[in-house]
Amino acid sequence: MANIMIRKTASGGLSFYLPKRDLEDNIVSIEFDQADKWGGELKLANGGTYYVDPLDAPPKLPVSLRAKRVDAPE
């Protein structure tokens, strides 16, 4: 588990920031992005996957969350 921050990029997409690893990358896909459920598996542009516990509603971005590493390229 690691602290991450998700923010909106200037182009409208989501960006994933993991301070511990200086990892800043765009989120390609997010598992749940509905009005009543938000989160789940996040796929990053670099090929990595992280998991955040789904929230009941889409949060106000940027937001700090705890994420689990499912699969990372390095």
Place this chain on the structure above:
Amino acid sequence: MSTLTREETESLIQEVLEVYPEKAKKDRAKHLAVNDQAVEQSKKCITSNRKSQPGVMTIRGCAYAGSRGVVWGPVKDMIHISHGPVGCGQYSRGGRRNYYVGATGVNTFAEINFTSDFQEKDIVFGGDKKLAKIITEIEQLFPLNKGISVQSECPIGLIGDDIEAVSKKAAKEINKVVVPVRCEGFRGVSQSLGHHIANDAIRDWVLSNRDGKEFESTPYDVTIIGDYNIGGDAWASRIFLEEMGLRVIAQWSGDGTLAEMENTPKAKLNLLHCYRSMNYISRHMEEKYGIPWMEYNFFGPTKIEESLRRIAAFFDDNIKEGAERVIAKYKPMMEAVIAKYKPRLQGKRVMLYVGGLRPRHVIGAYEDLGMEVVGTGYEFAHNDDYDRTIKEMGNATLLYDDVTGFELEEFVKRIKPDLVGSGIKEKYIFQKMGIPFRQMHSWDYSGPYHGYDGFAIFARDMDMTLNNPCWGKQVPPWKKSAAPEEVKAAA
């Protein structure tokens, strides 16, 4: 010598690495790379923010340097106690020439060294009592201080003093902000962690102090974050931000005050210059207060124009107009500067090795003068800095992270740049090698270099250094090649 090709640069790196023992070679190889603009993530070509190899000469500082020297030091109306032995404070005061306005010793204190001067007995019995006494004494002697920060040096962490408790108690007694900063020098691999710790301390002890209090704001409130006013940099930036219609409500932390820091959450936009040292607090403010932040670059007219337009895009047409007005106003001035200096500097090649943001930010300024940056590197950058650098640098140029004294010397010998820009520790080595050198940490006692006014000074300084007649006089007359012939003739 013409520019090196990719293969040549790669073989240069291999050649330089040759002298190291196997293990060190393997480690150092990861920190040296040939730039490839096609790479999206720097991680694939360069490793950064790792512990330096023992035995090599690194130029890095410590966490205390990052907090006391960089982030907190310039906050002028606070007193920063260097808590621990006397040396750390003495060697980190005023060295970066963070200019400020005020009467030093009366209402501003940035150049004075306040220290608890630890002795053996403080190590044995703990220094908490001493710290409490110092804070009371400071309050009596310098009543106009707005707050106090306690910057821990190594022993504080080692002996386990509770500076937080002392600070909390003292804050109640003197009724001012007292910030304990856990920036012991041994933390982290470089000063970079010190920046982070300092940012966290600001977040925890300062930023929310005025939440909910009234503030007369305008829709055009911005802050300058991560500009340390070296030689007046922040002033040179502020002047035309205000000219385009924005109101700068805080400077972090060059010529900054505690009140400005506390008012920062009231801003509409945080303008971030030094990404490395202050991105943490900007990200925090974006999350907590919803203040967007953007990185800008005020080195050289091209980058300034680009940045001004991007800043203006956050605001209404008033500001957009203002930005265009400012750009148009300074254009003739900048053209005059370039017309004067470009012919003298055209085609010269530069190698940089600095910290923070300069290895990538000043590239634009050099390019405006027709110069080319052929090698660059950071002392304490992280991967995200290199991500940003790769795009700025030309293909097949050299990147070096936490370069050692030996490597930098060898690179310079082989690449033969016309100018090297690095710190004071490198200055005299390269000058003795006959290579023009600028000390780029605090602008070689010149400056400002930011902004339009700064660019004129930057161009003048580069010309002054590069075209100085002294570089042609490195060989004494009796060693010139003509000399032996004369001797023969005489014999």
